[in-house]
Amino acid sequence: MSNPQHLTYSKEHEWLTAVEDGVATVGITAFAADALGDVVYVDLPEVGRTIAAGETVGELESTKSVSDLYTPASGEVVEVNQAVIDDPALVNSEPFEGGWLFKLRLEGTPEGLLSADEYTAHTGG
Amino acid sequence: MSLRLTALDAVHRALGATMTDFAGWDMPLRYGSEREEHNAVRTKAGLFDLSHMGEITVSGPQAGEMLDHALVGFVSALAEHKARYTMICAADGGILDDLIVYRTGDDEFMVVANASNAQLVLDELTARVEGFDAVVRDDRDAYALIAVQGPDSPAILGSLTDADLPGLKYYTCLPATVAGRPALLARTGYTGEDGFELFVAPADAVALWQALTEAGTAYGLIPCGLSCRDTLRLEAGMPLYGHELNTSLTPFDAGLGRVVRFDKTTNEGAFVGRAALEKAAEQAAATPPRVLVGLVSPGRRVPRAEMNVVDAEGTVIGSITSGAPSPTLGKPIAMAYVDAAHATPGAQVAVDVRGTHEPVEVVALPFYKRAR
The missing domain is CATH 2.40.30.110 (Aminomethyltransferase beta-barrel domains)
Incomplete structure (x- = not known):
């Protein structure tokens, strides 16, 4: 699955949308979802929590392993995706769409993120 | 060290498998969703490459007695074409590996070891054969191992062979021809489902994989990786060496004391680990371990x-x-x-x-x- 051009990416395999009314959406990439295998459980940060870029904010559990979830940007969590909590397989089937994880009211401008082409190169694509 | 490739490596790549290093072998972890692969084996059928498993042949007039000495089971009592789950223990009773032994002939047995322990088992058997009129042969490169597992596996395999599959009971084996190629068919597996394992020449592995795929597609057979093999065996309560079994545990510690056959009549009942295992059995009965x-x-x-x-x-x-x-x-x-x-x-x-x-x-x- 190719990495959508309209998103920015962290080296830890999260994606971030452009900011709309101060809020951006975060998910994990298809590359990461594929590496995890079938995701069976997602632990997401609480709404209202303030998180800092690079911080561990949750975990993704798959058949074979559990992986930390990092946030690619700083801000306040304003919404989590209840659909993906109820059906974690969305992370695998629609990583860039229905499998989004949480929304963040950004503090400052995200730094150190990659373009789609840069991220594709980062993952050896 | 480079990873060892099975005879089916190109097939796995063409199927887009996610590969993993398993005991030095580059093996398919999954082809798509491991959950779908798991469910296919439970409800239809799945196809596995298990060529990393370690085959060791023991043959000769005293092959049975030698294995009675080397393993904890009563191997010489097996009828021809029967198979048994057994273990090889150290002198202190610790489990070195769990094995399946097939009696492939009157004077011949095939021992199948876990990939991670195959060299150790080979070395131990080679040491323990001393004094017996028997020969231990490393057959790891002589076989590819393909498993077809799941409720539809008899129908799928049955469409490719004239062998008497209904007569091939659980834990038995039979030399047969499948899709025109020779195979040792065994009704064994590690999934908790009915199924077969096919020990075949590496040169025949691709043709047999393709034949089984073609015969199985209508039934919903899909290729399955080691990831679902692990969840299948876990649901079936089957131990995995390195997890439930290791050298610091005896078969009694693992709740598998039944594999230790103190009633063996060969070699005057002597076998490697006997004294330690008798103590372990008493201890397990008196003060239950974990x-x-x-x-x-x-x-x-x-x-x-x-x-x-x-x-x-x-x-x-x-x-x-x-x-x-x-x-x-x-x-x-x-x-x-x-x-x-x-x-x-x-x-x-x-x-x-x-x-x-x-x-x-x-x-x-x-x-x-x-x-x-």
Whole structure:
């Protein structure tokens, strides 16, 4: 699955949308979802929590392993995706769409993120 | 060190498999969704490349007596074409590997070892053959191993062979021709389902894989990787060496004392590990050691190997050996060694999952048993 051009990416395999009314959406990439295998459980940060870029904010559990979830940007969590909590397989089937994880009211401008082409190169694509 | 490739490597690449290093072999972990692969084996059929398993042939007039000496089982008592689950132990009774032994002929047996232990088993058998009129042969490169597992596997395999599959009972084997190629057919597996394992020449592996794929597609057969093999065997309560079994445990510690045959009549009953295992048996009867149990979690976080099992006070009472989300049960399951006081089905304990005590219930093994 190719990495959508309209998103920015962290080296830890999260994606971030452009900011709309101060809020951006975060998910994990298809590359990461594929590496995890079938995701069976997602632990997401609480709404209202303030998180800092690079911080561990949750975990993704798959058949074979559990992986930390990092946030690619700083801000306040304003919404989590209840659909993906109820059906974690969305992370695998629609990583860039229905499998989004949480929304963040950004503090400052995200730094150190990659373009789609840069991220594709980062993952050896 | 470069990874060893099976005869089916190009097939796995063409199928887009995610590969993994397993005991020095580059093996398919999964082709697509491991949950779908798991469910295919439970409800239809799955096709596995298990060529990493280690085949060792022991032949000669005293092959049976030699294996009675080298292993804990009563191997010489096996009828021709029968198979048995057994173990090889150290002199101190510790489990070196768990094995399946097939009697392939009057004077010939095939020992199948785990990939991770195959060299050790070969070395031990080579040492233990001394004094017996028998020969130990490394046949790891002589065979590719393909398994077709699941309720539709008899129909699929039956369409490719004239062999008497209904007559081929569980834990028996038969030399046969499948899709025009010679194969040793065995009704064995590690999934908790009906199924077959085909020991074939590496040069025939691709043709047989393709024939089984073509015959199986109409039934819903899909290629399956090692990831679902692990969840399948876990649901079936089957131990995996390095998890439930290791050198510091005896078969009695693992609740598998039944594989130790003190009633062997060959070699005057002597076999490697006997004295230590007799003590282990007495000890297990007098003071039960930690017991291997099943755990089921009502939550969603998954107990994993090496996590601690704790009681209501948070005291460590055991340790997880294997854990995974169970596709069949729809919840996390695990196997663990726990103190005998907490080993009764129904006991409520907890697992320390990264600092959080997740409640789990002790259940009897296996988690899943197929309807027969």
